Amino acid sequence: MDDAALLTDLYELHMAQAYHAEGMEGTAVFDFIVRRLPPGRNFLVAAGLESVLAFLEALRFGPDDLDWLRATGRFGEDFLRYLGELRFSGKVDAMPEGTVFFPGEPVLRVAAPIAQAQLVESRVINLLQFSILSASKAVRCVLAAEGRQLVDFGMRRAHGAEAALLTARCSFIAGFDATATVLAGRRYGIPVAGTMAHSYIQAHASEEQAFAAFAQGYPGGCTLLVDTYDVPRALGRGAALARRLRADGTGRIDAVRIDSGDLVEQARLARRLLDEQGCPEIRIAVSGDLDEHAIARLVMQKAPVDSFGVGTRLATSSDAPYLDCAYKLAEYDGQGRRKRSTGKETYPGKKQVFRRLDDDGVIVDDTIGLETESVPGHPLLQPVMLAGRRCCPAWTLAHMRQQLRSQLASLPPGVTGLAAAVPPPVRISAGVTQLAAEVDHRFG
Amino acid sequence: MDDAALLTDLYELHMAQAYHAEGMEGTAVFDFIVRRLPPGRNFLVAAGLESVLAFLEALRFGPDDLDWLRATGRFGEDFLRYLGELRFSGKVDAMPEGTVFFPGEPVLRVAAPIAQAQLVESRVINLLQFSILSASKAVRCVLAAEGRQLVDFGMRRAHGAEAALLTARCSFIAGFDATATVLAGRRYGIPVAGTMAHSYIQAHASEEQAFAAFAQGYPGGCTLLVDTYDVPRALGRGAALARRLRADGTGRIDAVRIDSGDLVEQARLARRLLDEQGCPEIRIAVSGDLDEHAIARLVMQKAPVDSFGVGTRLATSSDAPYLDCAYKLAEYDGQGRRKRSTGKETYPGKKQVFRRLDDDGVIVDDTIGLETESVPGHPLLQPVMLAGRRCCPAWTLAHMRQQLRSQLASLPPGVTGLAAAVPPPVRISAGVTQLAAEVDHRFG
Known part of the structure; x- marks a missing residue:
């Protein structure tokens, strides 16, 4: 699609123009998270990363896009010029495709000048939520088929x-x-x-x-x-x-x-x-x-x-055709941010997911901690894009399949079954808890 | 998408090649129907026709497509040459977008040389089922919002x-x-x-x-x-x-x-x-x-x-994320055909939907009859494409909105409510019933 840059919600453009007018150019950190498991599901599978990276690398507002935006009367020349020159220049950290994860965990993290990080929201969610939905449904069929x-x-x-x-x-x-x-x-x-x-x-x-x-x-x-x-x-x-x-x-x-x-x-x-x-x-x-x-x-x-x-x-992932997911601001210009809307609270800061395994390689727990915090476990988010360019070779689909296969082996008994079971606990680190309290104190 | 011709199921290409090899070039008539209403729904809204017509008009297998198909080793040179020259040359009759319809009624009918009519199946269903699903979900929101x-x-x-x-x-x-x-x-x-x-x-x-x-x-x-x-x-x-x-x-x-x-x-x-x-x-x-x-x-x-x-x-049409729908052969080379698979029976012949209204303009019943049969009521299927070209100007979205608004006014009380109600009866004409019996007798 030549006009893919316009595949976004209007409010992203409205906000980007406002940030531009205000001269707000600080780095914003956004997390993509799934808030809750669909009923009867025990885990989710990360997927869609390659599609997101391809979208970010290709993001361009062409002359036709700008003409159309101009004709709406909603956007000024200064902002249209900015859009015309816009290239995604941010950093992305993400769980590799095929990684098993749980609610509340950042699956993908975007850090970019706020107008950019905001502009890409709609399509990032559009690609990630369906890919995760699809992989998470399909893996249940794979588990049920027992090798057929x-x-x-x-x-x-x-x-x-x-x-x-x-x-x-x-x-x-x-x-x-x-x-x-x-x-x-x-x-x-x-x-x-x-x-x-x-x-x-x-x-x-x-x-x-x-x-x-x-x-x-x-x-x-x-x-x-x-x-x-x-x-x-x-x-x-x-x-x-x-x-x-x-x-x-x-x-x-x-x-x-x-x-x-x-x-x-x-x-x-x-x-x-x-x-x-x-x-x-x-x-x-x-x-x-x-x-x-x-x-x-x-x-x-x-x-x-x-x-x-x-x-x-x-x-259609017919029993659960959507995920309760979000792309939420966690930091702006070095300072933690969070949302406190009823039932939709998020955690602030540049976060990492640390996974602990027992001696048999089975997951003990995941902890959502600050990236800089010392938390036991191995980190699940990997840097995949720096300054708008991929910083590691794309995984093949075969590699992603292999990743998922080994991840499935790390799930506790019951969790790979079709019936609802208790997934491993997801903990919030002391650093994140403390930062949330500080943010709440600062914004009232 | 330049490679849109390959957006199809492999079996369509397999069957097309077999038809080509067998020299089967007779006209096939396929009906797109929705078999059942989703739970709690009382009617459906025709939509997606323009997308289907645009797809049919643009259908081309380009050199890259053919190279890729050749490399699979599944297709012979003679068939690839046929694909390279293929243009959709069929006739399409359809209900205008915004028309209210009921289960079992042909919403769109394709008549074309059988390999062509078969090849387009996957994308025709892909476009129509989601468009109908979406319009049929949205209209319920419109009815509920009472003008807001x-x-x-x-x-x-x-x-x-x-x-x-x-x-x-x-x-x-x-x-x-x-x-x-x-x-x-x-x-x-x-x-x-x-x-x-x-x-x-x-x-x-x-x-x-x-x-x-x-x-x-x-x-x-x-x-x-x-x-x-x-x-x-x-x-x-x-x-x-x-x-x-x-x-x-x-x-x-x-x-x-x-x-x-x-x-x-x-x-x-x-x-x-x-x-x-x-x-x-x-x-x-x-x-x-x-x-x-x-x-x-x-x-x-x-x-x-x-x-x-x-x-x-x-x-996502979350309460009903898919329709039980099908694109089924109704006639080949002038002879009626039908499927008798358990629970998935279809009706043969080149059919029309005849709608009777009472003096207040409210639907009395719909009858699925043969196109050539004399059945009371006005026909819902209109010719929209002849010899692969649109034969009437595309409707504007405003026109489709208007069509739906007037169609809603023709629904009996209760049917426009959100709770399950009894939709108007859909009858099968004597001509269709008789043809079905003849076809059953012929194919055993």
Whole structure:
């Protein structure tokens, strides 16, 4: 998007103009935090950092943007000139993507001249909240699937194009094996996977003909959809075709997909019929209204499913379609700041999250402390951008997947389960508590 | 997006290649339908058509797309050549944006050579489902607000960039007055509105100073946020500033915004304090976790609120973050087709929706009939694209708003309420029923 700089809330521009007019150029420190866990969730997964850094590096108000802003009559020439020259010049510290974290912890911290740090708020939240939401939902499917294949089928019900792409990206970080979204394959190098739709079967004069034509087109292997008309009949047709292709050496049926009905029953039926008909190598894929709970049920009931296609409920994080999150001022010009609005209090200062592990590498607790404070544990926030430029190489998605895998191993028993459990405690350091009291005393 | 053609599910490309290889070039008719109403909803609002038409007109596979597809090893040269030359050449019939509709009714119908009609499926669903979801959620806020001002604050919690833009667009169609999302203002010509954030107040040495500086920057009028520290104190400061500006003739306070706490109580307190302090002209805006139910409560309790900022729950349609919808084959090469998968049955044929109104203009019923059938009522689907080109001028957003307003007036009593009511019946014509039986007989 050439006009991405305008993808912001109007008030960010209003405030930036006011800061500019007032000559307020001090450094502001903002924290992105999630205030609360969604119901039934035990932890969250950091994601979206690369998108944020790319946005910050590319931030430019072009001549067309400035013309449009001028025409609104809300902005003066002096401020428009400032915007035209604006490049993000701040510092960013963040948890690497794939890091497990808990409510109240700064996941990303921006330190920049206040007008800049304020201007980027809307898009930073827009990218981070959905990425975290998506990775945190997807990892539950991964935990439920216990090693079975998972494919992101979410594009059609994702909220627009970017949500589809971010869902593919974040579910892959979480441990999904592939996505059906082709553009995500191209943009991020994620493996793509796909089968056929009911319409393909329906368009043909018969199901046999559709199966045969598709198999001929994909001699390296394909998946047949078997619930368009009658599942047992379709399985018989698929098995007959597979045997014929095997005998002729002209192709292969990799799997069948079932997209409706009672999936436990249907998968068992499919496994039995395929085995009886000499096709034990054909795998079983299921889809249709799946989420982590449906996957866990199928696994618990030992349904012979090899692959899950997860769409709608993943792409919309349907049980928790948003996070209670915020991007809050913690310091201005070297002095701590905080918000005291009812139920939305925040902590002041340039903070770090210190994580303590026990001898088995399991998390004991996290402490939100001041960056300069001596607090036991290893720091989770890493410097990732200095003076508006990335200061370390971007992680690959494979690296992020690995990060999450090892982070999951550090969670106490129960916390990786689907049921609500007690996450490790998040403590506030003495330094932060004291600074909060000082700030409260100063601003009344 | 230059690579938008790849924003599709892999299976669409797989099926298109198979159709191409088989020489299947007959016309396929696909219907976009919503199968069920979300819980507690009584009707849906058609939206997203313009986005779909723009996508279809612009559909191109560029050289880079083709190179990438080639490199996957999944596609042959003959098919890639076909893709390179592909332009959407089909016909589209659709309900105008702002039309009220019910489950099972085709909202949009695509008729095109089958590979084309199939290829566009993923993006058509992606655009339509979220637009309908968004307009259908927003209109409930509009009905609840009973004429009070509504502003879309949803960008930050929308699922990515496009969801933010579509939320602004669809909520405006639904009757919202403005959006905070600047880019939506630029792209769609929607009025933009914005106030200030807590961080602005916090960055200043005192709340008074922050209020004064902001008011000085916006002498034409501004909104002050009054819940950063202490609401009554902030209201006193705001009122004092407003009186001073009025006396000096140097500015104006338009409104105060409250973003936390019990909004009924806070709004009453604000109204009383502002009136007592000689500022009855200052309006009261509220925000924070609002949805149609919260708005209705505020209206019912006669909270003196002039303007609602609705964000998260609007942008994510949080109570119903997806629609049970589908894009289903209804006809191929002149012959009806249908799906019979358990719980997902569809109706065959080239269909139209006929709406009957009573003498007061209230909907009696809708009938899904064959396009060529004689069914009482006026047809809701209009031809909008012929041979891949729009065949009528695009409606303005103002026209769509007007369409919805008059459509709302045609809903029976109760259906426009927030509680679940019985929507008008949707009937299936004799012609469609008979065709379904014929199709079932033909495909077994």
